[in-house]
Amino acid sequence: MKRYEQLAELLAADIRTGRLAPGTRLPSIRTITAQHGLSASTAFKAYYQLEEKGLVRAQTRSGYYVTALAAQQLAAPARGAADGKPGKASARAAATVAQRPDVSELVFSVLGAAQEPGMVPLGSAFASPGLFPLQRLGKSLARTSRFLQGPDTVASLPRGDEALRRQIAQRYLGMGMAQPAEELIVTHGALEALNLCLAAVAQPGDLIAVESPGFYASLQALERLKMKALEIPVHPQDGLDLAALADALKRRPVKACWFMTSFQNPTGASLPLEKKKALVALLASHDIPLIEDDVYAELYFGSRGFLPAKAFDRKGLVMHCSSFSKTLAPGYRVGWVSPGRFGQQIERLRLMTTLSASLPAQLAVADYLQYGGYDKHLRKLRHAMESQLSSLLAALARHFPAGVRVSRPAGGYFVWVEFAEGFDALALHQAALAQGISVAPGPIFSARRNFRHCLRLNYGYPWSDGYEAAMQTLGGLARRQSPYR
Template sequence: MGGKNGREGNMPGIVPTRHLIRKMQFSAKSTGSVAPAMHRYEQLAAEWAEGIERGTLRPGERLPSVRQTCQARAVSPSTVFQAYAVLEERGWVEARPRSGYYVRARPSRPGPPPITPPPDTGPHPVAISELLVELLGSTRDAEVVPLGSAFPAPELFPFEALARCGARAMRRLKPAHITGALTAGDEGLREALRHRYAVQGVALHPEELIITHGAMEALNLCLQAVTQPGDVVVVESPAFYGALQALERLHLRALEVATHPQDGVDLTALETLLQRERVAACWFMTRFQNPLGALMPTERKQALVTLLARHGIPLIEDDVYGELYASAERPPPAKAFDGAGLVLHCSSFSKCLAPGYRVGWAAAGRFGATVARLKMMSSLSTSLPAQRAIADYLQQGGYDRHLRHLRHALAESQRRALAVIDESFPPGTHPTRPQGGYFLWLELPPQVNALALHQRALRHGISVAPGVLFSADARFTHHLRLNVGHPGDARLEPALRWLGAEVA
């Protein structure tokens, strides 16, 4: 993949060895001195990358274990892990839970090209709600294959354990806690969330964390806190349709910025927009973006936060998929780089632990008091039994174990789905290959009408999400978003093969 993103070589998203080595070296120009030799982990990563490029290490082959490498190379485990991290970040290898690091398989077809920049028509109103209601109502039918659904399979979640935790927590509840947790939320849950943020290197002020009725309430409250009707909000292109709905409801104007399937928001294009338009806020997903699945690299997240801080523009970070990473280490959110209190980080347990419980939160930075006031004026509080159930579950210590199983199941499901797509869809089909989450974005051959394909599929008992849902001006007419987060559903592979035949 060439062009402005600097990609080349045979594997989409891969940085060739010579570029990898060049990136690892210090710039003599910037330091004013001769560039020193690479660190040991950089040398190790470059050596493995060269082996992959030459074919000595083949796709699917397991890299040497940490213990083997430490013994053979006389290096520390941290050196080996740093080398793995470099290779993973550059796209050469992938981590498989409880198994190790493997050379990334070269796909039989390329991933999608960079998203075409949206037309330069300036900010515009949004009107997609009617289309959404019509198209997404089908996902409620259990008889329909849920490739168009927004949620993973319910069988992946510990509902029985949550029910036991809820009953136990409510028996212990003191009456005074009922009114004490009204707006900000249950203190036990808030403390557990602050601890999880701290593990990610994010120190939250207690007053900026507000428990909400799912992530959508958190996002809507944050949007209200930083905008007025008629304001311009920058969204990704393609964008999560929930963001477009929120802008429509609050009478805001959308300004779309090109978003790459691997790198996320195009920062050069974003800076151009900020210089040209008066922007009130940005609403982005930096980890496993819906619908692309894009994971913005860490250094680009940091650059994004720096850019917006320079312009004084708030970032609403929609991060409901942040826990669903497939790598060995959790990538940080943009919130980790927020020194100005301008990042309003929103998430929930709906996609990672408790669908239907509708427990989310906002870590709203300097806007915490405003968001809390808006919460009090709208819904006042979030269901206390649901909060207490989740807080008790977190205190029992099983959450991270559950997440490991969930991530593994989703990663395996994605791997199988991509294999079926590679076999069954015709040339001109380009799927994304995300590093987490459970969505795939397919660019189909240009002559395919994805909306008509959706209607034919629904008559066949299959739901899909056509690309027109993900843009304020109904672009992406030959694109689909597919939910592959149903690993136990035997209907998925036949449904994918049927879609491939229809596209062909």
């Protein structure tokens, strides 16, 4: 029996005896490796095996927990074993595994491991907090909170603070498109906006076109709402495959689309303006709504930003979602949606769920946008991101195997790395964790867990000797896998 199998059996025995009761958190990877003298890769294999059996479940940024049915599955008699048929307990475990969301558990596992202290966060979904003007923003929060009056706390529900909506509308004008402030709805981050849009235009069982590879949160939203994903290919340089989308719309009953048209996560790809126009025209011809995730819009390199697909919408079919989480204040969770014709549905869903984003956070962001020098901050942030991208690309060229393909984004803070077929990015992820490095393996960006030979790297942190060493280590780990030996 292999060492990870021995560890898995040991933990299963603790579950069987009740020492690890349902709901109990398992030891962290760091703790389990120290206790048993194992590598992080071995510990992960053990936890993955327990997860596949339905005995434990990963929770984002928290760890692994014993499932409610785990003890029952292990304790139940194995009836049917004599004639080679599965017993009731094993059949129930198999059904539990088969019915679990396909992507969420893997996403939680990968992202949870990346939160371990001391990790080099190449797999992170965030930029360095040190790049944001948090002290200056804190002054705006203190000043606006001091003057907050009782009636103000409910006056802006549920569309959001009027001053903030005016500031957002001005930024639309700066992009070259008009957006009435009264139509905007402020949300608890862009993710709430995206989920509200999806719930407003589709029902359980509906087919939703998503990107492949695509943002894992879109796949998780479909899983939660019991909708189906139709994956449309994305090229790391050219973006969404419009021909494939057009063919899919002819053949399949697509209810809505969820796409990132600029600086797509995970590839960094952007659709050229003509393709954005063509995308909007194509969807308009089928009367299909587009949920446009545009959170990286203002992180462009060069002198001019990218217009969103929303700029070409004439039928109100495009719901444009964005936030300040990627550019200004990650923890403040202030996002918004320009809802098109679906404003009433989204607003009513909002009233039935979270009601409103935090008013103090809204006021602080509005104050900073007006008085804090947001555009100056953005110029500095873009320069930092572009410099960090150059450093990452140079390190990839120095340390990674020849023939590896890498995207060249014009903004955002992700690159997409594609190895030869047969490469195992999940194995690289596990080996890298043992060296204190996180990466984001390709399967978390696909409803079918495709792209096993790919990974996403984050360049949102200032370059340092530690990052250079981490890239050298990653390159060495990659070379150990066939065909790079």
